[in-house]
Amino acid sequence: MTPAVRVVAGVLRDCGGRVLIAQRPAGKHMAGFWEFPGGKVAPGESGEQALARELTEELGVSLTRCHPLLQLRHDYADRVIELEVFVVDDYRGEPASREAQALKWVGPAELAAQALLPADRPIIDALNSMR
Numbered sequence: 001m002t003p004a005v006r007v008v009a010g011v012l013r014d015c016g017g018r019v020l021i022a023q024r025p026a027g028k029h030m031a032g033f034w035e036f037p038g039g040k041v042a043p044g045e046s047g048e049q050a051l052a053r054e055l056t057e058e059l060g061v062s063l064t065r066c067h068p069l070l071q072l073r074h075d076y077a078d079r080v081i082e083l084e085v086f087v088v089d090d091y092r093g094e095p096a097s098r099e100a101q102a103l104k105w106v107g108p109a110e111l112a113a114q115a116l117l118p119a120d121r122p123i124i125d126a127l128n129s130m131r
Contacts, residue, residue: 004073004080008051009038009120011069011127012061012088012095018105019127021114022058025100029079033117034104036085037095047084058101061093070126074119083119085126 012020021034037058041050052063066086073082097103106114111124 002079004082006041007038007081007083008041008047008054009036009083009085009123010051010055010066010088011036011085011123012091014105018107019111020095020103020105023102030117034114035117035120036123048086051086055091058099059095060098061091061095063088063091065090070122072119072122081119085123
């Protein structure tokens, strides 16, 4: 059995309350699907450290404050991921694509209609329960 891959994701909001999602580029696993920004946790990193690194690498923003939202495990046909999700309370910079991924801001009510990765769909319910 393949060991689970540890992954983090961050929920970033703009001043209007919209949420940022990114489209997985061609050549990546599940290309074309949308996801919350983040990535793999490197050995020795905490979830928060991995999120800070990934947001800088992917979006060019600096994480200044976040809090945990949920943890989940998702079994894909070819891999298992353990996902740790954070709400990003504060960051510096304007998010911009640094890894050829499309980005878009989506209203919370529109999230369910997006082609999100299956592992990311439970995030919608967790966000709705925060309201």
